[in-house]
Each structure stands twice: as structure tokens, then as C-alpha cells.
């Protein structure tokens with residue numbers, strides 16, 4: 001997987017500044033390596049910025065299956081772009097292959113989620129970006145993406161409502177036009 005050019009030195013410098021600004025001593029023992037660690041962690045946390053869906057949705061097989069494929073309970077960690085704190089939860093990604101029966105590797109759906117999760121995000125945009133990318137690359141008859149997540153900016157700070165879940169969905173193609181198809185997918189997603 002390609003790593004985009006994160007400016008590690010610049011992050012280190014900024015983190016040192018932040019430590020000063022909160023009244024810490026960035027040169028004390030425990031913090032001396034922190035700016036470099038944070039830079040490496042951020043390179044990973046935001047690695048999706050350097051990736052495209054085409055890079056991860058590589059394996060496309062022709063199989064004799066033109067009904068729903070759903071991968072549910074994909075663990076997702078992202079970062080709220082307003083506070084740069086995590087939101088995390090589950091993503092469910094389903095699609096109906098086109099008439100040629102073109103499907104992708106199951107793991108690629110989880111990789112696709114990460115392409116958009118590993119960026120500064122809002123949950124709504126992440127959800128629709130995953131759906132639109134899948135529609136574009138796989139040209140399926142329809143896509144459904146449901147994300148349920150807890151936002152740390154709502155639990156550890158601010159309004160402080162631990163347990164509050166935000167649920168977002170994006171439906172395209174057959175899932176949008178057919179109530180029955182959408183209901184079938186939702187029953188599979190919610191049936192735990």
C-alpha cells in the first residue's frame with residue numbers, strides 16, 4: 001500500500017509547540033520522543049489521504065452470483081475533522097453484483113472503508129464516499145453502506161453523552177429504488 005507524503009518533521013515541530021502551549025515540558029523524559037511518535041501515528045491515522053479506491057478494489061472476479069453480498073460488522077476507526085478526536089464503530093457494506101456477476105474480494109470492502117476512514121472526516125461524508133466509490137469501481141446494481149459509531153468528541157468532552165450512537169446510511173441503485181431490497185439488507189445488518 002502506498003504511503004503518501006506526510007511531513008513527519010513538520011508534525012513533530014507542531015506537537016512540540018502544542019506541548020509547550022498546554023504548559024508541559026517537551027524535554028522531560030517521558031515526552032522527549034512523543035513528537036516523533038505522534039508523527040508516526042498520524043501518518044498511519046491519515047494514510048487514507050494518499051489512497052484511492054481503485055488501489056484497493058483490485059481483485060475483481062467473475063462469479064455466478066448476482067444477488068446481495070454483505071460484509072457486516074467491519075470495525076472502523078476514524079477521526080472527527082472538527083476536534084481531531086476519534087470516532088469508532090462498525091461499518092456494514094453490501095452490494096448487488098452486476099449482470100456479469102463481477103464481485104471483489106471480501107477483504108477489499110474492509111480496505112475500502114479504511115481508505116475513507118483514515119482521513120479527517122465527518123461520518124456522513126465517509127458513508128457516502130464508500131458507497132460512491134463502490135458504485136464507480138465495481139459498477140454493481142446497487143450499494144448499501146451503514147455506519148454506526150460513537151464519537152469521542154461527544155463522550156469524553158463537550159456534551160458528554162457516552163453510549164450515544166450515530167447511525168448513517170447511503171443507498172445507491174437497487175437499494176434506493178426497491179423498498180424490498182433495502183429492507184432485506186437492513187434486516188441482515190440489524191439481525192445480530
Ligand SMILES: Nc1nc2c(ncn2[C@@H]2O[C@H](COP(=O)(O)OP(=O)(O)OP(=O)(O)O)[C@@H](O)[C@H]2O)c(=O)[nH]1
Nearest residue numbers: 080081082083121122123124151153154157158159
Ligand atoms: N454531522 C456531524 N457532526 C459531527 C461529526 N463529528 C463531530 N460532529 C459535531 O460537530 C459539531 C461541531 O460543533 P461546534 O459548535 O463548532 O464545536 P464545539 O463548540 O466543540 O461543539 P460541542 O461538541 O457541542 O462542544 C459538534 O456538534 C459535533 O458533535 C460528524 O461526523 N458528523
Ligand SMILES: [Zn+2]
Nearest residue numbers: 080082083153
Ligand atoms: Zn468532533
